[in-house]
Amino acid sequence: MLELPSSQNWVKHASPSSCVERIEAFFSAHAFDPHRHDTYAIGRTLAGVQSFSYRGASKHSHPGVTMVLHPDEVHDGHAGSESGFHYRMLYVPPALVQQVLKGAPLPFLKEGLSQDPRLAAVTNALLYTPDPKLDPLAEEDALYNLITVLAEVSGQRQTKTSQDFMAAARAREYIDDNLDRAITLDELAWCANRDKWSLSRDFRMYFGTSPHRYLTMRRLDRVKSQVYAGKTLIEASLDAGFFDQSHMTRHFKNAFGLSPSRWWRGLAQSGI
Structure with a gap:
């Protein structure tokens, strides 16, 4: 301060x-x-x-x-x-x-x-x-x-630009292979051979969400699968690439509307 x-x-x-x-x-x-x-x-x-x-x-x-x-x-x-x-x-x-x-x-x-x-x-x-x-x-x-x-x-008209599906697909594959580590847009641009801001636009167009949102959702998928397999929330959070359990919990609530503990308590009560 x-x-x-x-x-x-x-x-x-x-x-x-x-x-x-x-x-x-x-x-x-x-x-x-x-x-x-x-x-x-x-x-x-x-x-x-x-x-x-x-x-x-x-x-x-x-x-x-x-x-x-x-x-x-x-x-x-x-x-x-x-x-x-x-x-x-x-x-x-x-x-x-x-x-x-x-x-x-x-x-x-x-x-x-x-x-x-x-x-x-x-x-x-x-x-x-x-x-x-x-x-x-x-x-x-x-x-x-x-x-x-x-x-x-501000009233600017959007200009038409070219799209590159293969670049977006390469970026998505790179995210899938690196869920447990911090990823930058520069990295994605390098592996996709596309400038990062065009890639960001392409990714949204072809996969319906931003690269970071996609990364977060895949990490949450990994958390769920690991908890199903018997790991604790702390272990699953760290293995999936989140900073800690509270970091994961914030994203989980934003994605699913309830806390992870309530989610799994509901599954246990339903017998799944």
Whole structure:
């Protein structure tokens, strides 16, 4: 935690990432003077009112609204209520955005604030992860979703691009063969002989889900089969490639709507 001059103000920096920077902060009154980033600043006010000047107008961010500040646009920040404001923000380099969009104009939301639920959902995946350090493949999946939705929300037309089924199939086979280890999108791109962002799009098109989601579901399949074979949840979680049992449990509940213990208790009661 980085303590600022006022004891009421603080900023926390998330674990370093090869792709983006993430912070969480609280300010009781004045936050920062006019400045500009060479990245997108995309975030969410968690509590209070976050006020700032942007493109010649006063803006007020409330909980539930997504902030999208364009690179090189001057802005400041201060509390818009007596209670201060608590927020999370991530900083996305335009060069990374261009890797996904491949030469299309940078998405631009002139108001700097959006209530679009699509943008809220993809931003949440990067701002509200329960894991202090994102899995590399999970982070890249989330970034692909964020950038493509940001382009859509800003009104950009999607350009037609070529698809490569065999590349997606090679990536899927590589995932199946490496469930017990961390996999990156760069690895998948190398084995598939395809640039990683095109591969990410192809994978979704041909297999109906993202590479990381596919990896997670196959790991959960392995957990279930190993528990059926007599292993404990802890053993099965680690063997399947999860960090620990709690990591597996979060993904299990997201996938099936109930905890692993309730799942197997129900199977035992049904006699399966």
